[in-house]
Amino acid sequence: MAGDTTAERLAALADERVDHRFKGLPPDAEGLTVGELAAERRNLFTGGFTTPVLALSAERLEHNLRLMETYAQRHGLAFAPHGKTSMAPQLFQRQIEHGAWGITLAVPHQVRVARAFGVRRIFLANELVDPAALAWVSAQLAADPGFRFVCYVDSVRGVELMDAALRAGGDPARPVDVVVELGAGEGARTGVRTEAGCAAVADAVAGVDTLRLVGVAGYEGEVPDADPERVRTWLRRLTALAADFDKAGRFGAAGLDEIVVSAGGSAWFDAVADVFAELPELSLPVLKLLRSGAYVSHDDGHYREVTPFVRVPEEGALHPAFRLWAQVVSRPSAGQAFANAGKRDAAYDLDLPEVQVVRTREGERPADGVTVTSLSDQHAWVRTDEGAGLEVGDWLGMGLSHPCTSFDKWQLIPLVEQDGTVVDYIRTYF
Numbered sequence: 001m002a003g004d005t006t007a008e009r010l011a012a013l014a015d016e017r018v019d020h021r022f023k024g025l026p027p028d029a030e031g032l033t034v035g036e037l038a039a040e041r042r043n044l045f046t047g048g049f050t051t052p053v054l055a056l057s058a059e060r061l062e063h064n065l066r067l068m069e070t071y072a073q074r075h076g077l078a079f080a081p082h083g084k085t086s087m088a089p090q091l092f093q094r095q096i097e098h099g100a101w102g103i104t105l106a107v108p109h110q111v112r113v114a115r116a117f118g119v120r121r122i123f124l125a126n127e128l129v130d131p132a133a134l135a136w137v138s139a140q141l142a143a144d145p146g147f148r149f150v151c152y153v154d155s156v157r158g159v160e161l162m163d164a165a166l167r168a169g170g171d172p173a174r175p176v177d178v179v180v181e182l183g184a185g186e187g188a189r190t191g192v193r194t195e196a197g198c199a200a201v202a203d204a205v206a207g208v209d210t211l212r213l214v215g216v217a218g219y220e221g222e223v224p225d226a227d228p229e230r231v232r233t234w235l236r237r238l239t240a241l242a243a244d245f246d247k248a249g250r251f252g253a254a255g256l257d258e259i260v261v262s263a264g265g266s267a268w269f270d271a272v273a274d275v276f277a278e279l280p281e282l283s284l285p286v287l288k289l290l291r292s293g294a295y296v297s298h299d300d301g302h303y304r305e306v307t308p309f310v311r312v313p314e315e316g317a318l319h320p321a322f323r324l325w326a327q328v329v330s331r332p333s334a335g336q337a338f339a340n341a342g343k344r345d346a347a348y349d350l351d352l353p354e355v356q357v358v359r360t361r362e363g364e365r366p367a368d369g370v371t372v373t374s375l376s377d378q379h380a381w382v383r384t385d386e387g388a389g390l391e392v393g394d395w396l397g398m399g400l401s402h403p404c405t406s407f408d409k410w411q412l413i414p415l416v417e418q419d420g421t422v423v424d425y426i427r428t429y430f
Helices: 006-015 034-039 058-074 089-097 108-116 131-143 156-168 195-206 228-247 269-276 302-306
Strands: 053-057 103-105 121-127 148-153 176-181 211-217 259-263 286-290 322-333 336-339 354-360 363-366 370-375 380-384 395-399 412-416 422-427
Touching: 006 034, 006 089, 034 422, 053 058, 058 089, 058 412, 089 103, 089 108, 089 422, 103 108, 108 121, 108 131, 131 148, 131 156, 131 176, 148 156, 148 195, 148 211, 156 176, 156 195, 156 211, 176 195, 176 259, 195 211, 195 228, 211 228, 228 259, 228 269, 259 269, 269 286, 354 370, 380 395
Parallel strands: 053 412, 103 121, 121 148, 148 176, 176 211, 211 259, 259 286
Antiparallel strands: 053 322, 322 336, 322 395, 336 380, 354 363, 354 395, 370 380, 412 422
16 A cells, blocks of 8 residues: 555555455355445344444444544643554544544554554554564654654663664664653553653663654553542643653753653543643643543443543533444343353453343333343353343344453444444454
8 A cells, every 4th residue: 555645545445345254244245345335324233234243333433533522622632542442544534533633552563554544643652662663663754754653761771772773774864752651650550660760761862862852651540549639649740750851951852843741541531631731831832642542432331430521521421332232042041141242242351241222123122131241252141130021033232341342353343323324334453
């Protein structure tokens, strides 16, 4: 796809042939292109789709995209949603069309996917010390003056490894932009644990010409025993670090026109907005970069409970956009049923699927008294209360918890309107 525009690369997804690789799609669509199948506008329930099948709501997806776009604008934030949630270039593009500065990613493979589909700004929320990956990033920076790439550094050793890898191929055309990652506390994940340690890493960056210090960053979701006070306390450490670095002249690299200050998962972005609003004026404009990713589909479990919109309902509400459809294949006793979706199809690392509706030939009804109690590889264990009226052959519509481990089980996801019409298919790359 070298030389193609982003629009052409995305449009080419419609040329992929439908076949056995893609779960849930109609068997009689074998050999059609994705575009041809989408043009048929089949109905999810009557168009030959097989269970299990994961559906993404077109209306709820659009609502969530618009809501976070307006939220970021309202709070003066730039937005680089975490692409590891969906790994879907079509959704990356829609996020960018809805005002995203760029896309956040976690590992080199994900960066390659984003670049293959023309993403121009990438924030890698990780330290990158792999020589092959660094050589590739350096080549991308040299070949495309419009490509912006920023990644973490969190150790002097990491800086040394990055510098050695970048020098191995000769003098790079452009330095790699880095932000010092402030750790969220003892026992948290990555990041420098102390401000003195951050200064040492910044000094190491200043000592090489293959890297350029452009800001500070971290992830407040890793604050131990997180609550609003602890999260805000850590975020103020992050903004104070930016101010201290600026006062010390650490952001004086040639050509730097803004300072990056970045945080923000999907549980505490209200705190990020509040504390970033307190940032004092620095010597350069500040790019206040939010990185929340789970919003794109939201969920019916973990994020439904922890989203900041629960705390600030006046800001709006995200809508869960996924529904997994499975079929009852066994009803061995009055209190038990089994459906044909399991760990290979549904997220289960945070919460089990939530049965929301039962669909029969007569239509849909609420799934009262129907509960998933566990998952096998390919079966959902379902408890049925008296009067649930569940029969073999019924379809169960289930809400899922944790978007990141829902998207990754499906390579081609029907995008479905409220009446069941499938209007597109979302391709993922995990």
